[in-house]
Structures are given as C-alpha cells and as structure tokens.
Amino acid sequence: MKTYLALAIAGLALQGVSAAQAQPTQAPSSHSHQHYEAQQRAEIEEVLKSYERALNASDVGGVVQLYTDDAVLLAPEASSAVGIKAVQGAYTAIFQAIGINITFEIAEVKLLSPEWAFLRSNSTGVIKILANSAQIPGSNQELFVLRKSRGRWKIARYSFSSILPSAK
Known part of the structure; x- marks a missing residue:
C-alpha cells in the first residue's frame, strides 16, 4: 500500500x-x-509619417508610392479619385493649388487581419493658397484603410474632412 x-x-x-x-x-x-x-502598428505609423513628409514637400511621387494600385481618395467637395492614376492626378492638382504644412496625430490604429488595417488621425497646420499666398489654418480628421501588399503596408482608401467651422 x-x-x-x-x-x-x-x-x-x-x-x-x-x-x-x-x-x-x-x-x-x-x-x-x-x-x-x-x-x-509601427510599420503603419511609418506610412503616415512618410505621407506627412511627402504631403508637406508637395511630392506627388512620394505620396503616390504610398498608395495601392486600386486606391481610392475621398476628398471633401471632390469626386472620388479611383485608381492610382486618378489619385496621382488629384495630388498633382492639389499641389498646384496649395502648399501644405501639417502634422498628423494618430488617434487609433486597428489591425483587422494580417492584410488589412485602419488608422484614424487628426491633422493641424497651415494651408498656403498658391494663387495669392494667403495662409489659412488647416485642421482635419482622417481615416486611412491600409492593405499589406508585397510585405509593405500601403494606403488603399483615404478619406478626410475639415473640423474647422465652414465660412458662411
């Protein structure tokens, strides 16, 4: 026992x-x-930092390389820019009209799957109207949908809107 x-x-x-x-x-x-x-998350945040640098430098090529080929840009008071060529055309027109000096602040990054994520941010800074050199404040809220393509995060969809009161 x-x-x-x-x-x-x-x-x-x-x-x-x-x-x-x-x-x-x-x-x-x-x-x-x-x-x-x-x-x-760090890789996604780096995409936003690269976007900020390219945007502030009015660098169309630098901005466009951060987008997927089937990207969609949803800007206020503009038709959707669908596809990389349309996105390139939209940024070319934007940079011919204004100079941008803004800073992004990340509010949220959410991984949805190994290939998809979203990033929500706010931006503040100054917009310079190139036609008359006037400078106006810029403050937006943004939503980026990112897709991992060939091992790199890229912007697949981007929408933004101003959070400043509209001039009426």
Missing part, C-alpha cells in the same frame, strides 16, 4: 512538473503575437 501511495504521489508530482513546463510555451506565443501587432 505504501508503495502504491508513493507511486501515486510521484505520478501526480510528475504531472504537476510537466504542466508547469507546458505553461511557459503558451506565454511566448502570446508575447510573439503582441510583438507582431506592435511591429505592424
């Missing part, structure tokens, strides 16, 4: 040890998932 009891206790002890050893293998997968999400 004592032998049976000793074997039972030893068996339980071994189960406890193997359960304790098994638990740490779950933690790294949780940790690696958090690391993956943090890395994806």
